[in-house]
Amino acid sequence: MKHGANGKWYMNARNYLRETAEEADSEEYLEDLWGNMERAYSRKVHGIFDFKWVSKHVDTPFLGRFLKWYANRGFIKDGRTQKLNIDAAQGHFGQIITLSEAKKIVLEKAEEVIRAICPCKYFNRGVREATCLGFTPLKEVLPKLPRFIPENGLEVLDGEKATEFLEKMSEKGYVHSIWAGPLPAIVALCSCEIPSCGAIRLRTDFDINACWKGEYVAVVNPDNCIGCGKCTSRCQFGALSYSPSMDRPIIDPTVCYGCGNCKDVCENDAIELINRNIIPITRGKY
Amino acid sequence: MKSKPKINIDENRCSQPDKCRKCLQVCQPCVLNLTFIDEDYHKPKNWKIIPAFPQLCLGPECGKCEEVCPKGAIGIEYKSY
Ligand code: SF4
Ligand code: SF4
Ligand code: SF4
Ligand code: SF4
Numbered sequence: 001m002k003h004g005a006n007g008k009w010y011m012n013a014r015n016y017l018r019e020t021a022e023e024a025d026s027e028e029y030l031e032d033l034w035g036n037m038e039r040a041y042s043r044k045v046h047g048i049f050d051f052k053w054v055s056k057h058v059d060t061p062f063l064g065r066f067l068k069w070y071a072n073r074g075f076i077k078d079g080r081t082q083k084l085n086i087d088a089a090q091g092h093f094g095q096i097i098t099l100s101e102a103k104k105i106v107l108e109k110a111e112e113v114i115r116a117i118c119p120c121k122y123f124n125r126g127v128r129e130a131t132c133l134g135f136t137p138l139k140e141v142l143p144k145l146p147r148f149i150p151e152n153g154l155e156v157l158d159g160e161k162a163t164e165f166l167e168k169m170s171e172k173g174y175v176h177s178i179w180a181g182p183l184p185a186i187v188a189l190c191s192c193e194i195p196s197c198g199a200i201r202l203r204t205d206f207d208i209n210a211c212w213k214g215e216y217v218a219v220v221n222p223d224n225c226i227g228c229g230k231c232t233s234r235c236q237f238g239a240l241s242y243s244p245s246m247d248r249p250i251i252d253p254t255v256c257y258g259c260g261n262c263k264d265v266c267e268n269d270a271i272e273l274i275n276r277n278i279i280p281i282t283r284g285k286y
Numbered sequence: 287m288k289s290k291p292k293i294n295i296d297e298n299r300c301s302q303p304d305k306c307r308k309c310l311q312v313c314q315p316c317v318l319n320l321t322f323i324d325e326d327y328h329k330p331k332n333w334k335i336i337p338a339f340p341q342l343c344l345g346p347e348c349g350k351c352e353e354v355c356p357k358g359a360i361g362i363e364y365k366s367y
Contacts (some may be wrong), residue, residue, distance in 0.1 A: 012296030028357045032327075035327035035328060036327050037319060038319070038321045038322055038330075039321045039322065041338050041339075042336065042338070052338055052339070055339055055341070067288075122320065123319050123320045123321065124310070124316045125310055125311060125316060126307030126308070126309075126320060127307075127310075129313065144328055145328060146329065146364055147329070162326075195315065195316045196316065201316065203347065204317075205307060205339070205342065242340060
């Protein structure tokens, strides 16, 4: 992965260019990946195993460790230089991002932004909702996969509409994540929840790193917190709990994904996002 | 003797899972999935419900999917092993 501004791969404007998508054969890849999304867990890898089977063996002493290693190294493969096994979603790397990062991406990085029906909420949760923002390569592919096109069609959103949409998703409580298809081409920005997100749930339920944690860790500032409890219903990851003795929330940094949902809802500026790499126990732990 | 939940889905009764999807919406841990069996993935027609992650199922005591299914297509039972 090549990093851009602030060392973040998703802030590297190059990764959003049509040219990068072409180098990574993005359209061909996405047609296959999105076209088969509803069978993401039952596609046979090398004709032998699928994610359903893998999920049942991740806790097995030696086999489990091997399967996780195999899956995890696949997600971070580079579509320009490495052979990808799409059955195992290789190259489909994703990471949690904050609302302000998401807004910066749609305003400054992405060339074109469209909305698509979220395949994951459909196959995992039975809900059809247009919560995935897609960028140029996905926009080109979706006409071949009409079931992911929202009722009002493939409308290209301008910066204002896209940021408004992201704010609405945050208010709803969704978490934002950014996705490559395949690396390094960035193709989608999703607003989703756990366990509906097909990739994030592999992580939260089975410890398979299909989605990395964000760059930050949330920390409560006790001086500003008034104990209103607003943040306590916002954490999708179970990192935030309410301490009755101190009458304020506490956050477990080793569980926190740095999505910023708790911070965004706090009216007292009592939650800070700190770079995970300056905190010893979370350094390098994505 | 140990036991674990077994999820039986009668495909003949569940005739239009892509339209119904009720069971997916009531299952807290998202055990069930909607998937398709068509070769061509562009406009799939043959959908079905599968128990993707039965190891997360809460068992017959939960049974929410069974209750909500308008076609009586789901059965949750304990299987000994
Ligand atoms: S929302 Fe802010 S002020 Fe309220 S409890 Fe949470 S951190 Fe404290
Ligand atoms: S504690 Fe806050 S930033 Fe961390 S995962 Fe939970 S909601 Fe997101
Ligand atoms: S019994 Fe409950 S946990 Fe199990 S599949 Fe049905 S709804 Fe889900
Ligand atoms: S609720 Fe019953 S009929 Fe409806 S999709 Fe589920 S199994 Fe099929």
